[in-house]
């Protein structure tokens with residue numbers, strides 16, 4: 001067997017999982033190369049702890065990627081500038097590479113500039129530095145209206161904006177100012193986490209009601225006026241004193257430039273094998289689109305990126321050995337939904353069932369602890 005070169009684009013959830021799985025399987029004559037523009041990895045869930053001050057600074061959630069080298073994973077801290085999937089060729093800011101196998105794990109990019117006024121008016125808590133700013137702003141906040149605005153679908157971690165609302169509610173209660181603050185959540189979705197089904201949606205609506213968080217589904221934002229602090233929706237208008245926004249998500253520019261996208265604006269893949277339409281080119285995680293039996297799409301979440309990476313690693317390993325792997329991505333996933341006061345609910349299910357079969361288990365301190373373990377175990381394993 002001659003040494004192969006496997007190139008992984010992106011060092012987030014999916015890329016790190018893929019690189020580690022592949023390195024475990026392949027001997028050192030095979031090259032595993034990971035290209036990532038950032039010097040460190042951090043999980044999105046860390047942003048929620050930044051909002052509340054449980055994590056005091058973004059650097060506490062950042063973990064250096066340089067440690068990959070010790071594991072025999074070649075890490076190129078470079079900007080990917082072009083991808084030719086038909087030739088499996090990648091150009092970066094300083095290298096030109098040809099891959100025998102290519103794994104695209106470039107995630108979703110945030111595009112706050114796509115909504116007029118959003119950048120000026122809102123804290124983008126999907127960015128760790130902005131989530132950190134929310135922490136300081138919340139410390140000062142004692143009266144008025146906090147609005148959480150989901151601008152467009154799809155967005156990463158469908159639970160995260162609801163978690164932000166619950167955590168802010170809990171924070172303000174502990175600060176004894178909650179009775180003077182309105183919390184409002186606006187979304188274009190018909191219910192919370194629609195892909196998880198009506199029962200999960202109703203359970204989350206009930207949790208919002210129990211906490212006096214006003215919920216406004218089917219609210220599609222048109223623009224925001226930062227000076228008058230007003231959001232204009234298709235259906236009505238709203239005022240705010242503090243605004244937290246989930247910006248629109250788009251495929252990264254380098255993916256848009258390559259001949260990779262389907263009509264949804266994301267990379268279409270075989271749902272079970274994660275193969276793209278190009279030979280030996282796989283795509284995983286947020287950059288992909290997978291249509292489910294109910295006509296909706298697989299949510300963008302780290303657990304899926306991680307599990308897809310494991311399937312892809314099996315497939316590549318089997319292929320190099322001249323075999324085919326029976327391992328398939330099954331659409332199973334879970335998440336811990338923070339509800340405040342050190343508690344989290346637990347959502348789990350199979351999104352490939354017809355219809356997706358997802359249940360939400362009641363909040364507990366144990367689930368909140370498991371969420372911390374979720375982060376810790378990945379960092380320990382991957383870096």
Ligand SMILES: Cc1cc2nc3c(=O)[nH]c(=O)nc-3n(C[C@H](O)[C@H](O)[C@H](O)COP(=O)(O)OP(=O)(O)OC[C@H]3O[C@@H](n4cnc5c(N)ncnc54)[C@H](O)[C@@H]3O)c2cc1C
Pocket residue numbers: 009010011012013014015035036037038043044045046047048078079080081105106107108125126156157160252254284285286287300301302303304305335336
């Ligand atoms: C607030 C919040 C909470 C969340 N909570 C959870 C949770 O509890 N559980 C869960 O499973 N998921 C959660 N998520 C979602 C999770 O973070 C994403 O779904 C996950 O990161 C997707 O993994 P990925 O590998 O597809 O993309 P990413 O992790 O985003 O990785 C993509 C990488 O590609 C790099 N990249 C892009 N373009 C280039 C380029 N041109 N050159 C070089 N590098 C490039 C990026 O820098 C990035 O590091 C949360 C997200 C947020 C925002």
